[in-house]
Amino acid sequence: MKAYTRRSRGARLRVHEIWDRYKGENHETALLLLILALLGVMAIVEPSALTMTFVGDIIRSGIVTLALALGLLLVIISGGMDVSFPAIAIFSGYATITVMNFFGVDGALWPFLLASIMGIALGSLNALFVARYRMETLIASLGTQVIIRGVLLAFIGSVYISTLPAQLDAIGASSIMRLGNSPVNILVLPVIALAFLVSWMLRKTMFGRSIYAIGGDRESARRVGIRVPSVQVRIYLIAGALAGFAGMVHVVLSRHASPFELVGTELNVIAAVVIGGALDSGGRGSVKGTVYGVLLISLVQNSLVRLGVSSYWHVLVVGVVVLVGVAIQAQASSREAKTTRILESTEASA
């Protein structure tokens, strides 16, 4: 009996050690396991759905979410919250197309640049309220979101634009490869590049480390000489640029422009980032985790479509997934609080 319990404790310890080694900074491994588990469920319930086309669909629907999530990630790591990014994204995408149509110009690259610049301009509103007037980040972005949508609908336009300028439309139609019946659009490349760039920035630049520092303890950051407002301004400008770019990606991929789209997707994006390990208390999160979060959300949604579940249920299911994901995160970080061993050898004296 005694020998048995001792052995089982040993086994448990080993599992813990292995887990500690591979769980990843923000428990990314747990997420990956969750994704695999969901795939397993799909394999049992609807095996015919698991095709390359399915993978292609997941990538296709994840790409805009990821582009939006990257900007939000920065805000959340710094201890803030943002709900204005869909408004910034659709404003930039739609306004760029409107400008192109108005002047009758066409282009492939510069429209993305223009949309990003518009995103920066709109992001500066958030920066102003947060860094200059020290407003609560969530409240500030609720306000700017309303302003941005209002200006978009009142001054830029409210009509559905069914065809894009030719060169942009061509990008929307060009793919780098096909997965089953699903073409993988060329725009995954810049989005993946941006993900690598943001990841590098967060890990290897002083700006990135300052974002974590501010999220960890704002007052401590100030005391070591980090200029908190200046870091915040840069966060919101970059988040704006990313949102503007994402908006353009969305418009090009859907091959039309509607000022009423993207609004309402904030929940999915926030869910992806939070499941990815960026808790709202700040100071945590990674691009890797966010990518997994995006994959998870995208997988869930596509699975629901495959299973023929009505779209009314999607929000509910996403909500449940968020709760599970966040619970895993919370559980994992509370287990982390370690105690160091004091007794030298329990067994020897037992």
Added chain:
Amino acid sequence: MPLALQAKGITKTYGGVKALTEVDIDVRAGEVMCLAGANGSGKSTLIKIISGVETADAGHIEMDGVDVGRPSVTDSIDLGIQVIYQDMSLFPNLTVAENIAMSARVKARSKVVRVQAARSIAARVVERLGLQLSLDEKVENISVADRQLVAICRALALDVKVLFMDEPTTALTWREIDSLSRVVEQLKADGVAIVFVSHKTEEVFMMSDRITVLRNGAVVKSGAAAEFTPDTLIESLLGYLPSEERQLSALPVEDKAPALEVHEIGRNDLFEGVSFEVGAGEIVGLTGLLGSGRSEIAESIFGILPIDTGEIRVAGQAKPIGSVQEGIEAGIGYVPEDRLTQGVILEQSIESNLIAASLDKVSGRGGFLDSGQMARASQHAVEKLGIKTDNPANPVSSLSGGNQQRVVLGKWMETEPSVLILNGPTVGVDAGSKAVILDILRLTAEQGTGILMISDDVPELVSVCHRVLFVRRGRMDGALEMDEVSPERIRERLDR
């Protein structure tokens, strides 16, 4: 020796409270100047003004005789001023190495950072101080004592000209304090000017060359350390001399069940076979070196680290305590070691913190909180503990460090527990308040509460404890009963 830093005419008010009034201090290169003063006398405020974290209403700073006005945080860092803040000001989400390297990175204005570079900066300081810290662990996962060491390392990672240490040793034991004092000697030899704050009198005399005494935000005395004795120092900062005598509270006459009995309790890897009891009305000290398991035993009894084996009885009844909630329901109160992160919510009012653990007592019909009751209960606690504030509705963060500690104490006193477990109840508290707190403990015990007090502070143990128990490497290691309790015998057992 040349003057390294002078602060002249520093005045600061918070709302109606005058925290500092025309304070002048100076410190020379190569000396340790001790800033002494009771809780709330303005020591931390003065330091924060010099480091640019707070802005003074009037006054200016001179470095090497040059007027630098009222420097900003970055100015002061560039001038070579480093501070070990009382609350440590670390980043819980970052690793030890990154925390230590952070100020060096900021000062170097680097754009791109390397993990390896941060590690080597950190490793160098840690080695210079002869410490053992796991550099890759996140700060939120290390002990309070280690956090304090990290804060010290961070301040020393840079070339520093003037070093402020605001109570750097509250969580440390003699071993680390000893290595700190060796580093201080070395810094002095290198010509660093050091300002040191501590409520531990022994330490003040061990470290400092000069002492400046603040009382109610004004300098009342300043001179060479040799001009002071422990008694004159305490008298000059308080205005009177509190008694440190051994004075035991009366034990109850009638036979009551012990407030707390633990029988052969153990927890995997931490401690085992621990048995003792605390009688109703008794004050029992629990001591041992840092890392001996004394805090873990206390946390287990309260339910933070539930026990694997053994039995806990409260007021004669066996209580299975598997969580903090069950600990509270069993009638146990616990004042933690790391009060600033575990004990209070800094942003919330003093009032709501004080009643946070006893909500059922202040709620009226239907479970709604009775604001009149709340105000009365907290007012009572503020007075009883002598918390220095002009308004209990202010956030706890507006209190001085020592007064924040009293809030945590008060919070648990208000629950009127059968057993009160205190982990270092007077750490960071001035001599006057310490006497007050010990008196409150005596009174609480006389009303029938059993008190288990974990402490390193030998005079304090001698002053209030009926019995003192010793812990060593996770096992009980003897006890001193009633008349056996004396400073010499406690030290003798600890040094073994």
